[in-house]
Amino acid sequence: MDxxxxxxxxxxxxxxxxxxxxxxxxxxxxxxxxxxxxxRVIDGMSSWWSAIHGYNHPVLNKAITKQLAKMSHVMFGA
Known part of the structure; x- marks a missing residue:
């Protein structure tokens, strides 16, 4: 951490x-x-289960890009 x-x-x-x-x-x-x-490391927790399909999935990236034009959402919690 910085x-x-x-x-x-x-x-x-x-x-x-x-x-x-x-x-x-x-x-x-x-x-x-x-x-x-x-x-390069394996994300064994799947980023708290939110990356169950893996990172940089082309279908999900397309859907996310489309949604960002409407409303973004960020979760930082416990």
């Missing part, structure tokens, strides 16, 4: 003192997350 993130954001289920390091994700496809340090 300094701003550590000082201003409590990540759900994270310890307040001495939080673990958060990995920055640059991109994702299928079941994998591509980190900013060049590593």
């Amino acid at each position: 300094i701003f993130d550590q000082q201003h954001i409590w990540h759900p289920y994270a310890k307040v003192p001495n939080p673990i390091v958060a990995h920055k994700v640059q991109s994702a496809d299928g079941v994998c997350l591509n980190l900013d340090n060049g590593k």
Whole structure:
């Protein structure tokens, strides 16, 4: 996590003192997350079950792009 993130954001289920390091994700496809340090890891939690069909799914990307023109939605919660 960068300094701003550590000082201003409590990540759900994270310890307040001495939080673990958060990995920055640059991109994702299928079941994998591509980190900013060049590593590629499997998203075993499926991003809290919201990525059950994988990342960058062409049919879902098309539907999302269409919906964004109408209304966007972001969830950041525990």
